[in-house]
Amino acid sequence: MKKIIILMCATALLSSCHIYKSYDRPEDITVEGLYRDTIAGGDTLAADTANFGNLPWKEVFTDAQLQTLIEQALTNNADLRSAALTVKQAQAALMSARLAYAPMLALSPQGTVSSFDKGKATQTYSLPVTASWQIDLFGQLLNPKRKAQVSLKQTQFYEQAVQTQVIANVANMYYTLLMLDRQLQISESTCDILKRNLETVEAMKEAAMANSAAVEQSRTAYAQVLASLPDIRQSIRETENALCLMLNQPAQSIARGTLEQQQLPAEFSTGIPLQLLSNRPDVKAAEMSLAASYYDTNSARAAFYPQITLSGSAGWTNSAGSAIINPGKLLASAIGSLTQPLFYRGANIARLKQAKAQEEQAKIQFQTTLLKAGNEVSNALYQYQMTSDKAISREIQVNSARKAAEDTKELFNLGTSTYLEVLSAEQSYLSAQLSEVADTFDRMQSVISLYQALGGGRE
Template sequence: MKKQILYMLCATALLSSCRIYKSYDRPEDINASGLYRDPLTENDTLVSDTANFGNLPWREVFTDPQLQALIELGLAQNTDLQSAILKVKEAQAPLLAAKLAYAPALALSPQGTISSFDHNKATKTYSLPVTASWDISLFGGLLNAKRGADVAVKQAKAYRQAVQTQVVSNIANMYYTLLMLDRQLEISKETAQILKRNTETMEAMKNAAINNINSAGVEQSRAAYAQVLASIPDIEQSIRKVENSLSTLLGQAPQAISRGVIERQVLPAEFSTGIPLQLLSNRPDVKAAEMALAASYYNTNSARSAFYPQITLSGSAGWTNSAGGAIFNPAKFLASAVGSLTQPLFYHGANIAKLKMAKAQEAQAKLAFQQSLLNAGSEISTLLSQYQKTSEKTEARKMQLESSRKAATDTKELFNLGNSTYLEVLSAQQSYLSAQLAQVSDSFDLMQAVVSLYQALGGGRED
């Protein structure tokens, strides 16, 4: 009967400790289906491809040589990225300690004593022992600590990848911002010159009493010229500000940035987002969330292992010239070994409280992981729609730009023939200017949509 009870207790302990040795597996009830919406329909989910735009190396996405040089410089010098790399090294130190915890702890503990009784001759004794202690982890204490340290390293690497993705995307966005501002500055200066010539022409026509031009018309023309002229310093200041920000991002002092022109930029026009579960390996933030779940899983296992016995072997070996009441000289070899077993019984509820807390933290980490998937799917769906709608807007803007250009040209010719007023000329010219600036802005928005989608899909995470 006693043997049966003992067997039952052993079986119960074995069954209850199965999870202690089990490595982390992704929960089966994590929902990753239907994360993306089709940007062309209202309700249909996107049919995913196994290919993924985010898997493309950044050099294949950003083909401008000057932009590539800036990205390479940023990856080498950006302080946030360098700090993230150091965080990986910081996380690797506890992992090394966790691996070495399986080995015995060794220490050299030399001792010496000089004693004298009632002014007699001093007696000198010494010992040179090497002590060792070995924690035999039969119930997963060291195992789960090592696994937890391992996922902490993976989490730090995911953070580094997230920073790298952000650095690449931010450099690209600032670069394209500079190209947009350069083109807007060029358009504004060209328009200012046209309006200046128009003002001079109207001044001459007023003096020659042609087309009933009066001083009010001349002043309105001059005001339109001054308005465009006043916008130029604002654009130039914006360029200087973006250059300074980009220089800081590159880890260098503020300076001028060498760059190309917006018309020569070529970016991918077709994308595949990949199957939803690829977010687990591609997006660093989602990967970090899963590593946090894995870490909490192993923390729960560690809390469970605290309920099981702890076995420790310790011993020492060395030389001494003192042994009990006898004095040996020269020194004699001395060795000892001790084995101990500690079975927790009642620690004021501390182990129970730790286990309950670990379980709650694991449940929270699981919810955070699920939410990170939902956030990623929502972001990608929004960016796919943004690219689609920006593309449609760009096509419509082309038609507006052509019509505005033709209207400005025709109105100017009609004015010269006396069949149009100076107000119509000014209005047509301002509409054309607005259409030009809007087209440049639309081109930038399209570039920014591509960059943002690339970042959202985890692009640029590797060198």
């Protein structure tokens, strides 16, 4: 019998080498050409040696008030705290998987008191300690432990991904507030100008130098800009409230700087596409999900092989069959068992097919996450390039609109231009200024998006 068991184990070991193999990234995962060049649309970006995503977030966002807000969010944000608790759960699961290698010990004392026909009571007792230990010859314990290890890494990478998202969201909301502040400032300044213009035209009408149409046109322009102010103020209030929610604090006013004070990096190195595998937390988390599925498949394969368990017990008892002896004597036993699946082989086959399908799904998701990461880098790079190009034209537009407004007003004062032309020039100047502010914000947003897309702020 002993030789048969040894032969069975040796045969199973030779046929089960795959269940011990560690996860390796599949060779057919695409890691080249993940993002496009910003100039030549059909070419992939040339490899860089440095990576913008490796910069500490304090070197990217240098505004002291923004840094304070980001630090507050990293401490208090509810999503980030929840992610940290998920990591603790995974750590506990890994500890449980490691302890599965240790023998199971149990102390189960028992005692009885019995009497026959009102005779003298007899007392028996036993104080056994039992132990059982599964010998992991076929990976029934190894693969769950490895899965727990990669699952812990997956939760840690997820926590990093949440952190990068929190940093990007806080920065975006902060710069949104600065943009709205600047738009409000421009609109209020324009509103003051239009109000003075209205007063001037009303005085000119009283002096018979302007007609009622000019007055109403001036009043309409003034009212139009005045009506836009509540919308901007409402946007400011709602953005402040959203930022407070991100900081996990009651809604309140947010201390901040100005749009003109902000300085963000202007030159970027994205690194080679392969660096996305080591920098992007969501990409690493997706790969750990694939690794966990791989070990699930190995566990399903291991279920086809026998399970060998050693068990034994030792303890003191005063029960010797029909006799009772005092003091008690030591009793010990040892058992070795081998369990080979026979009648539930069909269930094991179904489980293996399910695990293989889930592993293939995880592989597809990993590749999709990687391609999505490349797209995000491409989009952010191109957005920055386009907003940089737009800034040149927008500066020309703003300067020309300002000059046109000034010249038209001078011509009106000289009586060679109508007030309608003055209003049109003022509105064009206002529109150009607001567009310039929006372009500046878009450029800032592209920097934030690129930093996040390259895995910035993960540490």
